[in-house]
Amino acid sequence: MVADKLFYKTLLKNMFSDPFQVKFWDGNTEDYGVGKAKFKIIFNEPIPKKDLLSDPSTAFGEGYMTKKIDIEGSIQDVIESLYNNKESFLKNGEKYESLIKKFKSSIKASKENIKFHYDIGNDFYKLWLDDSMTYSCGYFRDQTDTLNEAQKNKVNHILKKLNLKEGLSLLDIGCGWGELIISAAKNYGVKAMGITLSSEQFEGVKERIKREGLEDLVDVKLIDYREIKGITFDRVVSVGMLEHVGKENLKEYFQVVNRLLNDRGISVVHSITGVNDGGTNTWIDKYIFPGGYVPAIKEIITEIAEQDFELIDVESLRRHYGRTLENWARNFEKALSEIEKDKEEVFIRMWRLYLNSCAASFNCGNINIHQALFAKGLNNDLPWTREYMYK
Incomplete structure (x- = not known):
């Protein structure tokens, strides 16, 4: 002793x-x-x-x-x-590099990893996420924005970057509970498809599409992005999904996006990023996100370049994710009496540590988050300046 x-x-x-x-x-x-x-x-x-x-x-x-x-x-x-x-x-x-798991994640393994994190119950996530059930970084146009406002801002910010017009087709890879595809259809009249590997999310999105009366414009499928065949899109977006594909699948992800995009099509990838190196945290890999890998921003840009995409814009939202996680952590504690009815103490302490440590990581610059906007071939239809993203 x-x-x-x-x-x-x-x-x-x-x-x-x-x-x-x-x-x-x-x-x-x-x-x-x-x-x-x-x-x-x-x-x-x-x-x-x-x-x-x-x-x-x-x-x-x-x-x-x-x-x-x-x-x-x-x-x-x-x-x-x-x-x-x-x-x-x-x-x-x-050191991130020493913690990387070198493996090629199969579709079956990806489905199991997503189920581990996202299928622990919609009711659990409802207790501490915003009203739209958006489980990714918000966008605080003002420091006084509420979490609900920040998540609506984020969805709108991405949709503006995509320069949507009525009649275009949109694919959301990893659509969560459907806020982005619902908003795209309602606000822009696009035909939107969302895909997810979470059965809980799939059922939730189906229910919402029906409730909103958007069956003619919005569809959701319980499939892996690699399983999409016989269809292409004018726009492809993924928000908080790239972190789940694994290091060995980064190249394949961008190859699939290339295959799914129409010529001059536009894509946004929104992902947590490593500062210099990609990697994972062993505790998070074991208890929170099995099979995950946070790519370095240079890895993402390299893969975009190797597919001959035109890189148009890269934006850091690091402080926004720190603020988002602080909101989630506060909501988690406010809902503790409800959470305790269904979850054991080890689970509660695990999630408390996860939310708070992630907020700290973003605030300290230990990790970052970026949105990258790119096009398949030259796209001269976009506005000349970035003003259209902020109107």
Whole structure:
């Protein structure tokens, strides 16, 4: 135990950028840094040294989930303090490239991975998402925007980028609960198709299409994007889906988009991105998004170029996703009494950590998110300036 505590004290000494306090399993406390502690980390029992050294992200994540670790104060503050310290053992020990899973994800594996995350119940997501059930980065035109407003802004922003006109056809790869395809049909008169691998989302979108009376304009299918045959589109969009295809499938994704786009067709891909390298977090891969891979922005641009697409615009929404996740985390806590009726404590602590740590990651620039707009061949029909995106 003495050796364990000495190891912990050495490990924690330079871990955070803010002053903090640690309470060890024997009841003793230790202060780190100068000034009033911003948060307190409580070790109810030690985590094996080999686990911390071999995979610190999973070790700390599982430690919090199982109450080996408690936190007094903001979880988001703890993670931001970690990422703001460039010399942190945990940050430097988590090199994306070493955590990448090298595999070619089959359609069957992709379906299983999506089911793992998205089919845990529409009722669960309704408790903390916005009214439209949009589960991706919002777009805050003003800092006072509500989450509902930010999500409507995001959908409208993407649809404007696509320069839609009545009669065009649109494919949404990974359509979620259908807000984008519904809005495209209602506001622009386009014929929209959404695809998803989540049966929960599929049923929800079908119900909404019928409720909105849009059966003639909107369709949804429970299929993988690679399974679409015999049809092409004027516009193709994916929002928060590219992160699920896996590193080995990035090239294939853009090849499929090329096949599905009509000549001079336009596409938007909206994806979380790595700053210099792509990769994944081992804890998130195990408990939240199995099979996921966050591509570096340079990987996305390279794949766009290799398909001879015309790259038109790239926009970062990093701060917008940080704000979105902060809203989700607050809503999650407000709905806790309802969530506790159906979910166990380990699940709740897991999702609390996930939402707060992701907010911290975006706020600190540990990861980014970009929208890339590109065309198949030269498209001279777009306006000459970017003003049309913001009207």
